[in-house]
């Protein structure tokens with residue numbers, strides 16, 4: 001399974017804003033989240049990173065990944081991005 005070392009060692013470019021942008025795939029036109037394949041399943045990279053760092057279940061719909069206010073969508077900087085519990089109902 002993926003762990004924190006995997007997050008840290010993931011190939012990236014760090015832009016002037018401190019965003020971690022995956023360097024081994026072309027950015028999508030117009031931005032957008034970065035999807036990656038792990039064990040033949042597709043994940044949103046920023047959400048996967050948060051689930052690993054904060055020990056959350058990736059598939060749990062009760063929390064959402066929150067991007068840093070100045071972040072680009074493909075950013076997976078584990079410090080910039082946060083998570084938040086969704087409100088019930």
Ligand SMILES: [Zn+2]
Nearest residue numbers: 019071075080
């Ligand atoms: Zn960022």
